[in-house]
Amino acid sequence: MAALWPRRLLLTAALRLGGRRRGSATALGPPGSGSGSAARPCSGDGGGGVLRHLLLKLRATGPLTVAEYMREALTNPGQGYYTRRGGVGGDFVTAPEVSQLPGEVIGLWCLSEWMAAGRPAAMQLVELGPGTGALTDDILRVFKQLASLLSKCDLSIHLVEVSPKLSETQAQMLTGGKVQSNPEDEAAYMKGISKTGIPVYWYRGIQDVPQGYSFYIAHEFLDALPIHKFQRTEKGWREVLVDIDPEASDQLRFVLSPSSTPATENFIQPEETRDHVEVCPEAGVLIQRLASRIEKDGGAALIADYGHDGTKTDTFRGFRNHKLHDVLKAPGTADLTADVDFSYLRKMAQGKIATLGPIKQREFLKNMGVDLRMQVLLQNSRDSATREQLLHSYDMLMNPKKMGDRFHFFALLPHHRLTPPHKEHNLQSKSPLPPVAGFGELLLK
Numbered sequence: 001m002a003a004l005w006p007r008r009l010l011l012t013a014a015l016r017l018g019g020r021r022r023g024s025a026t027a028l029g030p031p032g033s034g035s036g037s038a039a040r041p042c043s044g045d046g047g048g049g050v051l052r053h054l055l056l057k058l059r060a061t062g063p064l065t066v067a068e069y070m071r072e073a074l075t076n077p078g079q080g081y082y083t084r085r086g087g088v089g090g091d092f093v094t095a096p097e098v099s100q101l102p103g104e105v106i107g108l109w110c111l112s113e114w115m116a117a118g119r120p121a122a123m124q125l126v127e128l129g130p131g132t133g134a135l136t137d138d139i140l141r142v143f144k145q146l147a148s149l150l151s152k153c154d155l156s157i158h159l160v161e162v163s164p165k166l167s168e169t170q171a172q173m174l175t176g177g178k179v180q181s182n183p184e185d186e187a188a189y190m191k192g193i194s195k196t197g198i199p200v201y202w203y204r205g206i207q208d209v210p211q212g213y214s215f216y217i218a219h220e221f222l223d224a225l226p227i228h229k230f231q232r233t234e235k236g237w238r239e240v241l242v243d244i245d246p247e248a249s250d251q252l253r254f255v256l257s258p259s260s261t262p263a264t265e266n267f268i269q270p271e272e273t274r275d276h277v278e279v280c281p282e283a284g285v286l287i288q289r290l291a292s293r294i295e296k297d298g299g300a301a302l303i304a305d306y307g308h309d310g311t312k313t314d315t316f317r318g319f320r321n322h323k324l325h326d327v328l329k330a331p332g333t334a335d336l337t338a339d340v341d342f343s344y345l346r347k348m349a350q351g352k353i354a355t356l357g358p359i360k361q362r363e364f365l366k367n368m369g370v371d372l373r374m375q376v377l378l379q380n381s382r383d384s385a386t387r388e389q390l391l392h393s394y395d396m397l398m399n400p401k402k403m404g405d406r407f408h409f410f411a412l413l414p415h416h417r418l419t420p421p422h423k424e425h426n427l428q429s430k431s432p433l434p435p436v437a438g439f440g441e442l443l444l445k
Contacts, residue, residue, distance in 0.1 A: 050332030103138020310343030362404035
């Protein structure tokens, strides 16, 4: 009967969790929504600073890789899209801003895996690119409502955020702004206590987060990391580059490298069958770091993003004011994104850990009991406007033509979570390994 515990946890949570107190956005943007689980920054006018910088650089050094171009457009210290703007009122809205359900579900998923691991004495929740902090806030509400489960667990929150403006927004959301800066020689640059009494720390990179049993959450984070683009030609693979348009000296265009580049030699697999490929090396490095940490310390990672399993080709696109935007126009004023290639992430795990997924968002949420939770929220809603907003949010999350089929969940887990280390022990054990919540059908009977 050990396999019943995830079901009991989900049923209990559906009945006990309260509603979200802050307002929810009513519009959801198109695919590719982002670096962090929140509204992406506003776009605003201008962008001339990044373009002028790029034109000077191109004239001095020649064409740039798409990865270099994305890095300048998004994170240039002075004029980059993320570094120049805060995280409210975005060019589209991501799932946790639409509804409390994704955050609640992810919180329950972490609890279920913590229980499956035997309830370790300490647990770190690590979110990469937390946006406004909405996702972590929803997760903390789950932890508070199920506090009896965590009464003997030393719980802490660790946020990886490079934007000073967004870290301030997160601090206000999670702690009411009650934070303090740390000395420069400390790994965390800021710390505070959440409204529910849990320590919260901020870091600039995953390498600064302490080792230990952890759950790593990357919700709409990987799709904004820089990509390299490649095109198959009669002469072999060539890299897609960005250069000055010879017919308009103040505009940019795509060109193909005249010969192979170091990236084509290193990132194109011999068995590749597609004619156009996008590769995100930074995502690969991140997965390798997470795999090493999970292999050593236990825990898991849950990645949620727009993506595919090695089937798509050209997904690089821009968004500005909730509309598609030419990726080469006015760099620094639009969000740039590309779908996550989950098959590449699986390869980068290098067999150190097990992977599950990708699974479509509507399937994952349904497997996590979201329909039951939705029924409770509707029953508890006090007015028609609230009910309408709940139904609208549910449709955005679950509709196959909206987020339901375009958004996927992907998990990294220790091998022993899926396969017992000793077959002899498994044969003698009366309690089979509990299923991993979300990645299999939830049976309520």
